[in-house]
Amino acid sequence: MNMALQAPTDTALTDLAVKAAIAAAQVILDVYSRPISAVSKSDGSPVTDADAAAEAVILEHLRPTGIPVLGEESVAAGIVPNLGRRYFVVDPLDGTKEFIKRNGEFTVNIALVEDGVPVMGVVLAPVTGETFVGDASGAYSGNSLSGQLVGHHPISVASTLPLRIVASRSHGHAALARLCETLEVDSDVSVGSSLKFCLLARGDAQLYPRFTPTCEWDTAAGQAVLEAAGGAVVTLDGLSMRYGKGDLAFLNPYFVAASNLALAQRAAAEMAELLG
CATH class of the missing domain: 3.30.540.10 (Fructose-1,6-Bisphosphatase, subunit A, domain 1)
Structure with missing residues (x-):
């Protein structure tokens, strides 16, 4: 069929x-x-x-x-x-x-x-x-x-404070510490691969900022799970991350995944400012 x-x-x-x-x-x-x-x-x-x-x-x-x-x-x-x-x-x-x-x-x-x-x-x-x-x-x-x-x-997201952030174990960025200070992040958890999206989806953390390159296949499944659980994934312009970027070799821009749209957009704005 x-x-x-x-x-x-x-x-x-x-x-x-x-x-x-x-x-x-x-x-x-x-x-x-x-x-x-x-x-x-x-x-x-x-x-x-x-x-x-x-x-x-x-x-x-x-x-x-x-x-x-x-x-x-x-x-x-x-x-x-x-x-x-x-x-x-x-x-x-x-x-x-x-x-x-x-x-x-x-x-x-x-x-x-x-x-x-x-x-x-x-x-x-x-x-x-x-x-x-x-x-x-x-x-x-x-x-x-x-x-x-x-x-x-x-499973569903948890937007309660204190704020927990998911940081990549194999990737990082100098601006991450500054972002954590600005958003008053209480603690962080480090995990590899698209499991970062899943930690947000089941309420173990609230924020996953990405300052380093990814491709569509790295994020699509995780984004679908997170958004189905009530979360959001936005690029630094505050808009939902989109797919089908063949003209860009399927590369994603920097993004923020979060337990809700308001937090995602706030963090995206802070990231945009930090990166100049």
Whole structure:
């Protein structure tokens, strides 16, 4: 059955994305159990055997839908389909540096974008099995280590003070300390990959500012989960972060993810001022 004609938030597509992510996670864990060999891409970022193998599994699962797929490894190989209004965005192994470090903080990301907006997202951490899902029905999390998503329950943002910020373990910026002082941040939590969005989505933190480069496949699934949980992701002009930037090689501008739109826009304005 061709699901390309179904609504973007149809539960069949969400279920399919979850199954694809679980299958990719199993491939990733197989590579993770062996000595890891990494090489550098043209942009200097690392890639392992797990990246390509996981993307191949995901593409196989998504192919019957007929919906175009923007995949990180496919793009690196020069394969960019005609995306149109609606397409999947796939990062088969987000946090390759964390994968190489073996700290478990890497994820499988699958999102569905329509008219520039991520309307569905799945973020799965293969080592722990933690799985986060967001679509029109809301956001929820569960565990898929058994090969099936079980124990899923609704999650939502928490906007209560004191303010907690999510900082990247593998990336940073000198302006981050100044931003924390300006916004009176009480504490911070450091985690790799798109798990940063998920910490906000389940209320563990309220703010994730990004001062360093990302691509659409790094953020689409996490943004979908966070926004389904009640949060917001805006660029430094205060507007919602959009997708389909093929003319910019699918690079994102700097952005702020937060537990609510007001906080996101306030932090974005502060970031814009700090960066001049």
